[in-house]
Amino acid sequence: MSGNKSRVQAISQITNRQPMVVKKPEPLSSIWACDVFNLAKMEEALSKTAFKSMKNTVQTGAPLDPATADVVAAAMKDWAMSKGVKFFSHIFYPMTNITAEKHDGFIITNSDGNAITEFSGSLLIKGEPDGSSFPNGSIRMTNAARGYTAWDPTSPVYIMQTDNGSTLMIPSVFMSWTGEALDKKIPLLRSINAMNKAGNRVLTLMGEKDIAPLNSSCGAEQEYFLVDSNFANLRPDLMLAGRTLFGAPPAKGQQFDDHYFGAIPARVQVFMQDFEDQLYRLGIPAKTHHNEVAPGQFEIAPYFESANIAADHQQLMMTLMKSTAKKHGFLCLLHEKPFAGVNGSGKHVNWSVGNATQGNLLDPGSTPHDNLNFLLFCGAVIRGVHCFGPLLRAVIASASNDHRLGANEAPPAILSVYLGDQLEKVFQDIKDGKVATSTKGGVMDLGLSQILHFERDPGDRNRTSPFAFTGNRFEFRAVGSSQSVSGPLVAMNTMLADSLNWIADKLEAKLGSGVDLATAVVSTLKELMDEHGNAVFGGDGYSSEWHRMAVEERGLRNIPTAADALPAFREASVKKLFDDTGVLSPVELESRFEVYAEQYVLTIEVEAKLVVDMAKTSIYPAAIKYLNSLAKANVAMKQMGITLADTTAKLVAAEADAMMTEVSKLSAALERHDFATTEEHMQFCAKEIRGLMDKIRLHADKLETEISDELWPLPKYQEMLFIK
Numbered sequence: 155m156s157g158n159k160s161r162v163q164a165i166s167q168i169t170n171r172q173p174m175v176v177k178k179p180e181p182l183s184s185i186w187a188c189d190v191f192n193l194a195k196m197e198e199a200l201s202k203t204a205f206k207s208m209k210n211t212v213q214t215g216a217p218l219d220p221a222t223a224d225v226v227a228a229a230m231k232d233w234a235m236s237k238g239v240k241f242f243s244h245i246f247y248p249m250t251n252i253t254a255e256k257h258d259g260f261i262i263t264n265s266d267g268n269a270i271t272e273f274s275g276s277l278l279i280k281g282e283p284d285g286s287s288f289p290n291g292s293i294r295m296t297n298a299a300r301g302y303t304a305w306d307p308t309s310p311v312y313i314m315q316t317d318n319g320s321t322l323m324i325p326s327v328f329m330s331w332t333g334e335a336l337d338k339k340i341p342l343l344r345s346i347n348a349m350n351k352a353g354n355r356v357l358t359l360m361g362e363k364d365i366a367p368l369n370s371s372c373g374a375e376q377e378y379f380l381v382d383s384n385f386a387n388l389r390p391d392l393m394l395a396g397r398t399l400f401g402a403p404p405a406k407g408q409q410f411d412d413h414y415f416g417a418i419p420a421r422v423q424v425f426m427q428d429f430e431d432q433l434y435r436l437g438i439p440a441k442t443h444h445n446e447v448a449p450g451q452f453e454i455a456p457y458f459e460s461a462n463i464a465a466d467h468q469q470l471m472m473t474l475m476k477s478t479a480k481k482h483g484f485l486c487l488l489h490e491k492p493f494a495g496v497n498g499s500g501k502h503v504n505w506s507v508g509n510a511t512q513g514n515l516l517d518p519g520s521t522p523h524d525n526l527n528f529l530l531f532c533g534a535v536i537r538g539v540h541c542f543g544p545l546l547r548a549v550i551a552s553a554s555n556d557h558r559l560g561a562n563e564a565p566p567a568i569l570s571v572y573l574g575d576q577l578e579k580v581f582q583d584i585k586d587g588k589v590a591t592s593t594k595g596g597v598m599d600l601g602l603s604q605i606l607h608f609e610r611d612p613g614d615r616n617r618t619s620p621f622a623f624t625g626n627r628f629e630f631r632a633v634g635s636s637q638s639v640s641g642p643l644v645a646m647n648t649m650l651a652d653s654l655n656w657i658a659d660k661l662e663a664k665l666g667s668g669v670d671l672a673t674a675v676v677s678t679l680k681e682l683m684d685e686h687g688n689a690v691f692g693g694d695g696y697s698s699e700w701h702r703m704a705v706e707e708r709g710l711r712n713i714p715t716a717a718d719a720l721p722a723f724r725e726a727s728v729k730k731l732f733d734d735t736g737v738l739s740p741v742e743l744e745s746r747f748e749v750y751a752e753q754y755v756l757t758i759e760v761e762a763k764l765v766v767d768m769a770k771t772s773i774y775p776a777a778i779k780y781l782n783s784l785a786k787a788n789v790a791m792k793q794m795g796i797t798l799a800d801t802t803a804k805l806v807a808a809e810a811d812a813m814m815t816e817v818s819k820l821s822a823a824l825e826r827h828d829f830a831t832t833e834e835h836m837q838f839c840a841k842e843i844r845g846l847m848d849k850i851r852l853h854a855d856k857l858e859t860e861i862s863d864e865l866w867p868l869p870k871y872q873e874m875l876f877i878k
């Protein structure tokens with residue numbers, strides 16, 4: 155079909171579509187976690203002793219003895235098979251932002267040729283996907299490509315139901331034969347460990363006696379777009395790159411803010427219900443959903459969970475969102491910037507740290523002593539952001555997130571901390587030496603006018619800060635919508651571990667020289683603020699004044715693109731951070747740089763090839779057709795003695811020509827392969843390739859606004875954003 159025929163057909167298919175049959179909603183109690191083999195189900199299925207040792211493993215990560223593993227595996231298999239499952243798979247999280255799985259049947263045949271089933275502890279614990287084509291950043295030579303997956307018993311197994319069958323999924327880590335982490339789960343587990351150890355040191359020095367293991371919590375708000383598949387299928391860029399590489403802005407965009415928190419379109423509501431029922435079956439606590447700022451944009455946020463589980467659930471959510479959307483005739487876009495000029499999508503990672511005995515350590519608590527713990531942990535975060543801002547920037551760096559960061563819709567590419575007026579003043583007072591401590595009648599007096607208590611402002615907090623304190627947690631707002639939350643969580647936990655160790659060293663020295671506890675804490679915090687207070691910023695993060703001040707006066711770094719950001723993985727301070735805390739060895743860290751850099755380059759190259767292809771095969775031909783019809787009209791009019799103005803023809807011809815000149819340059823640029831370093835290659839992509847893509851787009855978008863709608867082949871922004 156040529157011209158706009160396919161668009162017209164898509165619109166008619168959408169308007170005439172039969173609505174999805176709305177299933178009668180099932181009561182939460184009958185579906186909640188029904189597909190998860192959780193502790194409650196284990197308790198039913200296992201003997202008392204087996205359950206006890208399994209529970210200990212789930213809660214502490216302690217290894218499971220082989221005999222118990224066999225018993226647990228058998229119980230798992232029986233449970234799964236009773237629900238019709240015939241296959242199992244270790245699911246793991248390679249260094250890309252996706253998940254990987256290799257399915258195996260429970261079935262084996264015996265010598266009589268009868269089908270029997272088998273699932274032993276060793277099969278549960280260890281899998282051996284070949285895995286040679288997963289990115290490993292030179293850790294494994296291809297001739298030693300073996301990697302293996304190992305069950306993470308702290309994250310429950312579950313049944314993934316699809317229309318094509320059901321599979322028992324076993325959350326796993328993925329490592330090389332030589333034991334190096336090839337995934338996003340191992341570093342996360344290690345970072346929790348490191349943070350636990352360091353936090354324990356600080357709490358012990360604070361005189362806490364009963365200290366349960368510390369963990370971090372994560373609640374991630376996920377933004378996404380839904381576009382009808384009839385349109386998406388006509389856009390190679392949406393299908394292959396997840397974003398539009400062309401598209402003139404519509405007359406009406408998001409300027410009225412009439413979509414934000416508006417009534418959810420009926421068809422989307424049906425999708426959400428279906429999607430959320432699946433989440434509930436998997437024990438994922440979906441809590442909030444609403445329209446987002448841009449037309450066609452929505453958000454879902456589950457209730458927060460411990461970091462490791464939250465990270466697994468986040469991956470599962472992204473997978474299910476896409477597959478469920480497809481069933482409902484939508485393409486779900488998790489890309490950070492699917493439509494230029496329209497707000498993009500982020501993933502706010504809400505993060506806190508706590509344990510069963512001291513509670514949430516980022517909550518001020520209700521006694522001066524709790525306040526001190528809180529101030530120390532909060533101070534540790536401030537120091538972390540100051541020392542490791544470039545690392546935080548690097549873990550959210552991707553070709554797609556580059557379109558959001560630095561634009562005035564998402565937090566800037568300068569990492570700072572927003573504390574809110576009240577808390578900022580407390581830290582400022584500490585810095586200025588205004589906080590005096592004393593002990594009166596055994597009660598600690600911090601010299602603060604009252605016990606710290608922060609109102610949780612539900613409204614618009616500082617939207618311009620990349621890293622904001624929100625009453626009892628921090629919200630890392632610069633994370634991209636398509637990213638795994640694991641990288642950000644690893645960075646936050648690890649920088650916190652480092653800062654808590656720094657604090658513990660200071661406290662140990664001060665307490666050793668006879669200073670009382672409250673004074674030691676306040677003077678440590680004063681030192682911390684003197685050295686690291688520059689990271690605290692409560693103003694407008696979008697303003698040019700901040701961009702100047704942050705760099706010139708505060709010594710913070712503005713890191714605009716992923717090409718500038720990723721080399722942070724190679725900085726000595728970052729290497730030392732991960733090595734000292736045991737979270738990533740230098741080899742593992744280097745492999746991450748290589749994998750992420752490669753992904754960056756590949757993403758931009760794929761987009762560039764699409765730009766060349768679409769410009770040449772769709773847009774230029776449309777321009778030529780239009781010119782042709784203008785020329786014909788001109789001749790015909792002349793015969794009638796009427797002169798037709800030639801402005802449009804001239805403009806279209808000039809734009810089409812100019813576009814093709816840039817297309818040739820881009821094709822040539824894509825041929826370049828002689829880069830001395832990966833860094834140089836990334837910079838070339840960031841500047842040269844992206845620069846040419848932008849130029850081509852300008853011409854193409856201009857053509858879209860000039861050429862007859864009847865000839866335009868690609869669904870337009872207003873169609874994709876507004877027709878549901």
Ligand code: ADP
Pocket residue numbers: 371372373374375442455456457458504505506514612626627
């Ligand atoms: P917002 O106003 O930002 O929409 P919400 O109350 O919807 O705030 O919370 C956003 C996310 O933060 C949710 O996933 C929520 O569960 C999570 N969250 C709340 N408290 C904590 C906490 N202490 N630690 C981590 N995440 C939390």
Ligand code: MG
Pocket residue numbers: 375502629
């Ligand atoms: Mg929020």
